Amino acid sequence: MPRITVSVDGVTYEEEVEPRLLLVHLLRDRLGKTGTPVGCDTGNCGACTVTLDGRSAKSCSVLAVQADGSEVVTVEGLARDGRWHPMQEAFHAEHALQCGYCTPGMIMAAIDLLRDDPDPSEEAVRRGLEGNLCRCTGYTNIVRAVRRAAAEMSRVPHERAPGAAEGREAAAS
Template sequence: MTRVRVEVDGVTYEDDVEPRLLLVHYLRDRLGKVGTPIGCDTTNCGACTVLLDGVSVKSCSVLAVQADGRQVTTVEGLGIDGTLHPLQRAFHEEHALQCGFCTPGMIMAALDLLRENAAPSDEEIREGLEGNLCRCTGYQNIVRAVRRAAREMRTPAQEREVTS
């Protein structure tokens, strides 16, 4: 067993884990963070995407021991006091989900994209979400939701840069 100290959604956890335990299983089975689904277990679908120190990773490809001393953000850590994050709200309002299975991973990958590019084009959104698969929506509403959230999340200074 290996001792890890991980901050997940703003809360620090210390646990003994098997060295081969995947981060997705640690999040779900140990911490109860079931908002991070297990999709394919082979890094193909992206449903299990979380942020590790602010960068999106597929948690089925990261060992829990690799998260030692780091910050993990799950989709459950985005909203504050029952208020949806702009991406969560945009996915709801733009009907960017059907079954909802891919939604947590899509939102987390989009959040990483918007951290790097506050005003992405539709093509850049599609590239940023590459590796996150959806079997239901056809992606149009997902792109629309990310575009809407990007507008909401931009600061006035960023908005001026985009329009000038």
């Protein structure tokens, strides 16, 4: 079985994995990182979104072996010294979650969105979150939360989470 090394929320793990093991199952079943749930089997719902080497990815559509050598940040790795990430705060403040099942993925996708567009319009937030489905909120409060977090983060930049390095730039060949 392939042996992989992967950093998750700042902790390095060495694991032997079946090639077919999905990253999300590595997180949940092997590493106990159950904060990242699974909502579908086609990559549509986005509940399992994490950041992989700094950019959002659906961990149900990535093999654990593909993450070998990578840094993964999940919703569990966002808080700093017990202080929530501004996006977590904003979701709470704007009542942007109800059952909360989509929330980990939604928060990770929203943080990724702000990396590209630190002050997104309502339209930009809606388009940017098109890969994350929520069945409870109707999204109105999610949009408000993302824009609230954007305002807060432009005021006080949140300490960068581990693994949230700049995305790999395309090298010209």
